[in-house]
Amino acid sequence: MVGSDRRVRRTRAALNSALLDLIIEKGYEAVTVQDIIDRADVGRSTFYAHFRDKDDLLLSGAEILRPMIDGTAGDRPFGFSLELFRHARSHRLLYRAMAGRRAGSLFLKWFTDMVAGLVREDLQRYRPRPGVDVPLEVLVQFVTATCVSVLSGWLEGDARASADDVDRMFRTLALGGVAAAVDLTPTRDLESPDRAQ
Numbered sequence: 001m002v003g004s005d006r007r008v009r010r011t012r013a014a015l016n017s018a019l020l021d022l023i024i025e026k027g028y029e030a031v032t033v034q035d036i037i038d039r040a041d042v043g044r045s046t047f048y049a050h051f052r053d054k055d056d057l058l059l060s061g062a063e064i065l066r067p068m069i070d071g072t073a074g075d076r077p078f079g080f081s082l083e084l085f086r087h088a089r090s091h092r093l094l095y096r097a098m099a100g101r102r103a104g105s106l107f108l109k110w111f112t113d114m115v116a117g118l119v120r121e122d123l124q125r126y127r128p129r130p131g132v133d134v135p136l137e138v139l140v141q142f143v144t145a146t147c148v149s150v151l152s153g154w155l156e157g158d159a160r161a162s163a164d165d166v167d168r169m170f171r172t173l174a175l176g177g178v179a180a181a182v183d184l185t186p187t188r189d190l191e192s193p194d195r196a197q
Contacts, residue, residue: 085167096156
């Protein structure tokens with residue numbers, strides 16, 4: 001049983017690694033299941049024993065990202081962002097292929113939804129400013145779009161800036177807008193975490 005589990009992990013890792021290499025080489029949309037199984041040196045039936053299609057393979061690998069950056073926030077607003085930018089810096093070619101101009105729409109949607117989830121959880125810790133009526137989801141979309149745009153621009157551009165520099169840029173833009181609508185003093189005991197939508 002242990003040997004079988006090890007084999008499953010090795011096969012899945014080989015398929016995931018093959019997909020990532022191919023994404024960097026040719027972009028996600030151009031990659032086929034045949035490309036993946038050829039690169040991983042596994043049979044078609046083996047591939048389909050583990051994954052429905054290449055989208056399923058992609059998302060299974062992407063799911064490891066959120067736990068890596070979730071919980072890194074501490075008490076500062078959008079604290080997850082620094083770890084996200086550091087991860088992107090250390091995997092620049094992959095992020096560039098996935099979140100840049102050659103991006104696969106599936107990953108981009110998953111990535112954007114993941115960032116939106118982190119932003120939403122974070123914003124629920126703060127109270128809206130009295131007399132300012134900006135729904136939570138508008139703020140979530142604003143911060144998410146800012147994060148994804150800054151990341152994409154950094155990866156597609158010169159990218160000499162460090163992850164810390166890019167994080168400062170993102171935080172300057174995002175916090176400036178959010179602070180007009182939300183009191184950024186943490187209030188963990190809000191009466192309702194689902195404040196006005």
